[in-house]
Amino acid sequence: MATTRTDATSETDFDKIQSLTDVTEMQRALEKLNNEEDFINNDLSHLLERQANLEDKMLTLHRTLPNLQMLQTDSKQLSSMVSFTSTLAENVSSKVRQLDLAKNRVTACIQRVEDILDLKYCTDGVQQALQNEDYEKAAGHIHRFRSLDENVLRMSEMASEGMSSSSLDTSFKLLHESEEKLRVIVNSKFDASVHSRDVASIERFFKIFPLLGMYEEGLTKFGKYLAAKLSEDADKSLKLALHGVDPDDRRSSVVFADTITKLFEDIARIVEIHQPLVETYYGAGKLIMLLSILQKECDRQTRKLVKEFRNKRDFDQRVQQVKQSLMFHKQPTAEKPDSKDLDVLLSEVVLLNTRAELYLRFVKRRLMGDFEAAFQDSETREEKEKEVDKFIQDCDTSRVMMDLIGNYILMEEYFMREMVLKAVAMDSIDTGTPTSSMVDDSFFIVKKCVRRAMSSSSVDGVCAMLNHACTILEQDFREVLYSRVRAGFPSGFDLTQAYNMVIQQGKSTDTEKAKTQFIKKHFSKVVRIDIVTTTLNNAEVSCDYCKQLKANLEDEVAKLYTQCSEQSKAKLESCLTDIGASATRFKDVVEFGFTQLTTAVIKPRLKPQIDIFLSTSHNISDDDYTNFEANDPWVQNFIVSLDSMLGNFKESLTSNNYEKFVSLITGEITTSLEKAVLKSAFNRLGGLQFDKELRVLVGYLTSVTTWTIRDKFARLTQMATVLNLEKVDELLDYWGPNSGPLTWRLTPSEVRQVLSLRIDFRTDEIKRLKL
Numbered sequence: 001m002a003t004t005r006t007d008a009t010s011e012t013d014f015d016k017i018q019s020l021t022d023v024t025e026m027q028r029a030l031e032k033l034n035n036e037e038d039f040i041n042n043d044l045s046h047l048l049e050r051q052a053n054l055e056d057k058m059l060t061l062h063r064t065l066p067n068l069q070m071l072q073t074d075s076k077q078l079s080s081m082v083s084f085t086s087t088l089a090e091n092v093s094s095k096v097r098q099l100d101l102a103k104n105r106v107t108a109c110i111q112r113v114e115d116i117l118d119l120k121y122c123t124d125g126v127q128q129a130l131q132n133e134d135y136e137k138a139a140g141h142i143h144r145f146r147s148l149d150e151n152v153l154r155m156s157e158m159a160s161e162g163m164s165s166s167s168l169d170t171s172f173k174l175l176h177e178s179e180e181k182l183r184v185i186v187n188s189k190f191d192a193s194v195h196s197r198d199v200a201s202i203e204r205f206f207k208i209f210p211l212l213g214m215y216e217e218g219l220t221k222f223g224k225y226l227a228a229k230l231s232e233d234a235d236k237s238l239k240l241a242l243h244g245v246d247p248d249d250r251r252s253s254v255v256f257a258d259t260i261t262k263l264f265e266d267i268a269r270i271v272e273i274h275q276p277l278v279e280t281y282y283g284a285g286k287l288i289m290l291l292s293i294l295q296k297e298c299d300r301q302t303r304k305l306v307k308e309f310r311n312k313r314d315f316d317q318r319v320q321q322v323k324q325s326l327m328f329h330k331q332p333t334a335e336k337p338d339s340k341d342l343d344v345l346l347s348e349v350v351l352l353n354t355r356a357e358l359y360l361r362f363v364k365r366r367l368m369g370d371f372e373a374a375f376q377d378s379e380t381r382e383e384k385e386k387e388v389d390k391f392i393q394d395c396d397t398s399r400v401m402m403d404l405i406g407n408y409i410l411m412e413e414y415f416m417r418e419m420v421l422k423a424v425a426m427d428s429i430d431t432g433t434p435t436s437s438m439v440d441d442s443f444f445i446v447k448k449c450v451r452r453a454m455s456s457s458s459v460d461g462v463c464a465m466l467n468h469a470c471t472i473l474e475q476d477f478r479e480v481l482y483s484r485v486r487a488g489f490p491s492g493f494d495l496t497q498a499y500n501m502v503i504q505q506g507k508s509t510d511t512e513k514a515k516t517q518f519i520k521k522h523f524s525k526v527v528r529i530d531i532v533t534t535t536l537n538n539a540e541v542s543c544d545y546c547k548q549l550k551a552n553l554e555d556e557v558a559k560l561y562t563q564c565s566e567q568s569k570a571k572l573e574s575c576l577t578d579i580g581a582s583a584t585r586f587k588d589v590v591e592f593g594f595t596q597l598t599t600a601v602i603k604p605r606l607k608p609q610i611d612i613f614l615s616t617s618h619n620i621s622d623d624d625y626t627n628f629e630a631n632d633p634w635v636q637n638f639i640v641s642l643d644s645m646l647g648n649f650k651e652s653l654t655s656n657n658y659e660k661f662v663s664l665i666t667g668e669i670t671t672s673l674e675k676a677v678l679k680s681a682f683n684r685l686g687g688l689q690f691d692k693e694l695r696v697l698v699g700y701l702t703s704v705t706t707w708t709i710r711d712k713f714a715r716l717t718q719m720a721t722v723l724n725l726e727k728v729d730e731l732l733d734y735w736g737p738n739s740g741p742l743t744w745r746l747t748p749s750e751v752r753q754v755l756s757l758r759i760d761f762r763t764d765e766i767k768r769l770k771l
Contacts, residue, residue, distance in 0.1 A: 126178045135186065136204075139211035143180045187221075194225050207281045215282055216289065223293030226270055230294065230363055234263050234301040242308060253344050256309040257351035263301055264359035267294055271366055285374030288367055288391070295363070297394035302356075309352070313345055321406045322414040339422070342415050349408045350456045356401045357457035360392050361563075367391075405461045409453075413468040416449040420472055423478050434537040434654045442477055443545045445518055450553060454560055459568040466553075466575035473546070474585045481542070481586070484535040485593040532593065533652045539589040540657050550580035590657070594664055602668050609638045610672045614679060618686030619759060625685045630641050635693040638699050646704055662705040666712050669697070677719055682757050687723030694720050715745045720755045722746075728765040731755070735771060 020026050073594040129138035186208050193201035202225060209218025245252050271291070278287055310316050318337045325336055364682070371384040392398060423441035446469050453465035557572050564572075616633045617624075642665070650658050682690065693715055701709050710717075725731055731751070735744070746754065748771035755766045 090293075101378060126174075126182075130178065130182065130185075135182065135189070135208055138178070138182055139186070139208045142182060142212055154260055179212065183214065186212065186214075187217075190221055194221075194228075205279070206277070209280050215286065219282065219286060219289040220276070220293065221276075223290045226274070226290075227293055227297035230263075230266055230270065230297050231301065233266055234297075234305075235303070237262050238301075238305055242312065254348050256305060256312070257355060260302065260352055261355045263298065263305070264355055264362075267298055268359065268362055270294065271362075272580055275370070279370070279373070284370055284632075287370040288388075291363060291367065292391070295391075295395050295397070299400075300318060302397045302400055305406060306352075309348075314350070315345070315407070318342065318345065318412060322411050326410075326414055336418075339415065339418060342411065346408060346412055346415060346452065349404060349411075350452050352407050353401050353408070353456045353458055356397055360395075360398065364388055364392055383567065405456060405458050408456070409461055409464045409468075412449055412465060413472075416445060416465075416468065417472050417476060419445045420477055424477070429534055434534070434652060434657075435541050436534050436538060438480075439541050439545065440540045442473075443542070443549060445551070446473065447549055451556065454553075454556055457560070459561065459564055459571065461573050462557075463575045466572075470575075470578045470582055473542075473579075473582050477542075478539075478585050478589060481535050481589050482538045482592070484531055485539075485589060485596060487532070488685070532596070533649065533657075536590060536593040536657055537652075537654045539586045539593065540654055542586040543583040543590070546583040546586065547580055550576055553579065589659075594660060597661070598664055598668060601645075601731050602665055602683065605641065606665070606668055606672055609634075609641055610676050612637070613673070614678050618680055618682045618690055620683065620685050620689060622685065625689060628689055632693070635696050639697065642700070643704075658723075659705055659707050662701065663709070666701055666705075666709045670712050670716055671699075673716060674719070677716070678753065680757065681759050683721050683747055683760055684724075684726065684758075687720065687725075687758065691720040691724055718744060718746050719754050722751060724757060725755075725758075728755060728761050728769060731769065731771075 020029060126138050126142060129135070186205050190205040190209075193205060202222070206218055206222045206748065209221075236258050241255045245255050251258060271287075271294075274290070275287060278290060321337050367388045368385060371381060371388070375381055375384065385597050395565060410500065420442045423445060426441075427436045427438040429435075450462075450465050450469050453462050456462070507522055535683065554576055557576065561572065613634050620628070639714065646658075646662065646665070649661055677690070694713070698710060698713050698717075721734060735751075742749075752766050752769070755761055755769075756763065
């Protein structure tokens with residue numbers, strides 16, 4: 001059809017071409033025919049190129065055709081075989097289902113027959129066992145009877161061995177009566193065994209309760225028996241603690257902690273012994289019922305023991321004294337609790353709480369292990385864990401200890417503050433040590449108190465004590481240091497002269513006490529300087545002690561609180577960070593002290609030497625320059641004065657403070673010397689003399705410190721370079737791109753100002769410099 005349409009179209013086009021008369025249309029038709037001819041030729045060429053490939057494919061198809069026919073035949077056969085197999089499988093599966101149904105019915109029938117036989121066996125066996133007082137066997141029959149489905153048995157029209165419906169009713173009635181009778185017997189026998197303290201019989205009847213379905217009743221009775229036994233032992237221990245311990249005994253100070261420890265150990269021993277018994281006969285997940293009863297007795301004994309502890313140790317009275325002392329800071333010494341007795345009391349309180357925390361962790365671990373064995377579902381386990389946490393938090397033991405630890409924190413804070421203030425009051429300086437005793441004593445006390453709080457195992461208690469330690473260090477202790485520094489150094493005081501006077505006058509006295517009195521009476525300024533320098537050392541050492549204290553406490557927290565929650569760890573870390581941050585507060589005291597030292601000592605001692613520099617001419621001749629090499633008019637005396645001052649302070653300052661002191665002196669020298677240079681006049685030789693003086697001074701200061709100081713002299717060194725120039729234009733060899741690694745600290749205007757100090761340089765040349 002396509003060919004016909006093409007032929008028809010071609011005939012039509014041919015007729016149109018034949019009828020053309022216009023040359024332009026003829027040329028357009030010719031061009032169109034030429035294009036069609038080219039297209040057809042290209043098509044033909046392409047087909048001819050693929051001729052061999054097409055012939056190969058056609059040959060392959062001819063060869064494959066017989067195989068396709070065979071494949072069609074095989075496919076038909078396979079289809080018929082599959083259909084036949086499917087029909088056969090359907091028939092077989094229906095018969096299998098029928099067989100399976102029949103099997104299930106037979107199995108149910110056999111089971112029902114077996115149940116009826118068991119029922120008959122239980123009916124006969126329970127009577128015989130009760131007559132023989134074999135209660136375990138009787139309970140076993142009742143347990144088997146309880147596992148049978150009574151309704152299913154009653155649905156049977158005929159039982160095995162000819163047992164009728166009335167016989168079933170008789171058996172059920174007899175077994176129910178036997179069950180009730182056995183329950184009464186087991187209860188009475190258990191109570192009698194408890195009364196006679198027959199441990200073997202108690203455990204015997206305890207094992208029978210779950211066979212009768214009396215899980216809760218069995219655990220309750222057994223728990224009450226164990227609680228009564230625990231109560232008897234605890235009362236004896238408490239009585240012994242109150243009346244049977246010699247006050248001179250070394251354990252008398254912790255007798256209540258020992259008593260409560262024995263209580264907790266007794267409970268733990270009971271759990272260790274009887275948990276396998278409960279799990280074996282009552283199943284996993286039932287331990288909490290037994291522990292609830294034991295915990296009530298534990299709470300009762302804990303309340304009683306803590307009450308006796310408070311009375312015997314006058315705990316409440318001391319708490320009240322501490323509260324009044326904290327509220328009214330000025331309290332008579334007689335009304336304040338004795339620090340030594342308070343120290344012993346606090347240690348016992350911490351020991352009480354530590355033992356309680358250890359016991360409660362044991363309880364939680366045992367309960368969670370029991371629940372993990374009983375429940376495999378993670379959601380159920382999480383719910384049970386919350387239940388255990390609530391059980392522990394709500395028990396009176398936790399509440400009593402929380403109240404006790406709250407009072408402990410109050411008393412520990414008071415003890416720490418009082419002992420730190422006592423250390424400050426008893427402050428003394430040992431010969432040869434740059435610090436006084438108050439620093440070591442105060443930080444020892446703080447560390448002792450915080451470590452004691454850590455041993456309590458109470459995260460909240462530790463955090464509270466860490467916060468109190470920060471407060472005492474940053475406010476009370478730091479304020480002592482700050483007040484001493486704030487009193488200041490005696491201004492305009494020649495320290496070297498004062499010490500020489502003390503030594504000379506001290507030769508006339510015989511004792512160190514007389515020398516000290518002489519100093520206080522006649523040379524209070526020397527004492528004032530000693531106090532302030534020692535205070536600076538104390539503040540500087542306190543910075544290091546704060547960092548060291550934080551590091552030590554972090555190690556102890558990592559060891560003692562490995563099992564606490566992430567939230568508790570974050571709280572502890574935050575409080576420890578605050579301890580480390582206290583170092584900056586002491587650093588402020590050091591900075592303030594050195595500001596005072598600069599104003600009172602450094603500036604007054606440097607000013608006369610700088611004045612000598614100003615009075616020494618640097619517009620010198622060759623003879624003056626040569627004479628200055630042998631007899632320096634300024635720098636040697638300046639170095640002698642510096643060495644004297646640094647020598648005195650080197651003995652009284654710590655190494656870090658001494659380095660800082662040298663750095664402050666260096667900074668003050670450079671500042672003052674820059675101002676003095678700008679007020680002086682120089683010639684070429686004067687510039688050389690200043691450069692030599694500067695090198696000697698830098699060399700000396702470098703030798704007395706390990707810190708770098710050359711950077712502080714950079715501006716003065718550049719001034720010396722400018723003053724040493726032979727010509728003004730020579731500066732361009734050092735300035736700008738020609739300066740090399742030299743970085744100029746002087747601005748262009750300052751360079752021109754220094755150049756103008758040279759009396760031999762013309763002002764117009766200086767102005768013409770392009771800087």
